[in-house]
Amino acid sequence: xxxxxxxxxxxxxxxxxxxxxxxxxxxxxxxxxxxxxxxxxxxxxxxxxxxxxxxxxxxxxxxxxxxxxxxxxxxxxxxxxxxxxxxxxxxxxxxxxxxxxxxxxxxxxxxxxxxxxxxxxxxxxxxxxxxxxxxxxxxxxxxxxxxxxxxxxxxxxxxxxxxxxxxxxxxxxxxxxxxxxxxxxxxxxxxxxxxxxxxxxxxxxxxxxxxxxxxxxxxxxxxxxxxxxxxxxxxxxxxxxxxxxxxx
Amino acid sequence: xxxxxxxxxxxxxxxxxxxxxxxxxxxxxxxxxxxxxxxxxxxxxxxxxxxxxxxxxxxxxxxxxxxxxxxxxxxxxxxxxxxxxxxxxxxxxxxxxxxxxxxxxxxxxxxxxxxxxxxx
Numbered sequence: 001x002x003x004x005x006x007x008x009x010x011x012x013x014x015x016x017x018x019x020x021x022x023x024x025x026x027x028x029x030x031x032x033x034x035x036x037x038x039x040x041x042x043x044x045x046x047x048x049x050x051x052x053x054x055x056x057x058x059x060x061x062x063x064x065x066x067x068x069x070x071x072x073x074x075x076x077x078x079x080x081x082x083x084x085x086x087x088x089x090x091x092x093x094x095x096x097x098x099x100x101x102x103x104x105x106x107x108x109x110x111x112x113x114x115x116x117x118x119x120x121x122x123x124x125x126x127x128x129x130x131x132x133x134x135x136x137x138x139x140x141x142x143x144x145x146x147x148x149x150x151x152x153x154x155x156x157x158x159x160x161x162x163x164x165x166x167x168x169x170x171x172x173x174x175x176x177x178x179x180x181x182x183x184x185x186x187x188x189x190x191x192x193x194x195x196x197x198x199x200x201x202x203x204x205x206x207x208x209x210x211x212x213x214x215x216x217x218x219x220x221x222x223x224x225x226x227x228x229x230x231x232x233x234x235x236x237x238x239x240x241x242x243x244x245x246x247x248x
Numbered sequence: 249x250x251x252x253x254x255x256x257x258x259x260x261x262x263x264x265x266x267x268x269x270x271x272x273x274x275x276x277x278x279x280x281x282x283x284x285x286x287x288x289x290x291x292x293x294x295x296x297x298x299x300x301x302x303x304x305x306x307x308x309x310x311x312x313x314x315x316x317x318x319x320x321x322x323x324x325x326x327x328x329x330x331x332x333x334x335x336x337x338x339x340x341x342x343x344x345x346x347x348x349x350x351x352x353x354x355x356x357x358x359x360x361x362x363x364x365x366x367x368x
Contacts, residue, residue: 042281068300
């Protein structure tokens with residue numbers, strides 16, 4: 001088992017390195033990753049050769065990662081203003097291709113379709129909902145492909161409708177269902193053991209934070225996709241890149 | 249609290265002094281883990297310097313001209329079945345700064361090690 005602990009610690013360190021360097025531009029990212037992976041390798045091998053226990057090495061590795069996180073974030077921060085607009089601009093190159101926009105439309109429409117299923121759950125059967133949305137989806141794809149001004153206006157309206165419905169559904173689920181509470185509150189242990197209550201409380205708070213982060217990411221992605229489509233794809237991405245540059 | 253322009257913070261001073269020690273022992277070049285070990289030994293610390301702290305400081309020292317760096321030959325690393333290392337070396341400015349830190353009175357006082365900041 002001790003070797004498993006070391007593997008987990010090593011994997012944790014590697015994943016953190018991969019995660020926080022992901023936002024940096026290519027050359028800096030690869031250099032930083034190589035250097036840190038080399039350090040990690042040397043650290044583990046040296047302490048192993050010195051006869052230190054795998055659990056001891058694992059603890060040391062994890063502590064080195066955790067204590068360095070503020071500096072990792074500080075290293076990443078100045079890289080982002082340069083890399084994010086660059087990424088958006090490179091994204092705009094892809095969006096300029098008509099095929100990408102055509103592929104994007106069904107994706108957004110599918111997003112809307114899922115929301116409609118939520119909204120009309122009680123009034124229509126699943127088969128009806130699917131049929132309606134498949135027709136809507138087909139119409140949207142046809143309109144987007146024809147590039148007519150009136151078709152684009154309808155498409156844009158539909159996209160923004162999707163965003164509004166997405167936000168409404170997320171808020172509704174958060175207020176009415178509180179999905180992060182359900183699995184924990186159902187545990188009878190929570191009502192008996194004070195320690196379980198504490199653990200349950202922490203877990204509930206963590207789940208709530210994770211849920212809201214997920215909702216925020218989901219909504220932000222919807223807005224970005226729809227904004228890009230509204231501003232003719234490439235133009236929208238360039239506008240966003242310029243906005244971020246101004247802010248930073 | 250923001251650092252003064254050109255001032256070296258304690259970890260940067262530790263790196264320069266440790267690099268000087270390594271050079272005195274014949275190691276002209278060093279990689280990140282090597283310098284982390286040296287700092288740990290010099291300061292009798294329980295832990296090696298954290299990854300983020302160490303490599304950010306190395307990056308700053310390189311940017312300020314105190315260190316120069318080169319990547320190891322990938323063939324050599326492949327032969328030893330390990331990721332390739334980035335080697336650092338003290339520059340003339342780095343040597344001067346390290347000597348100044350070592351000579352400063354606070355350096356010899358264990359409670360106030362590496363305290364005075366260098367102005368460049």
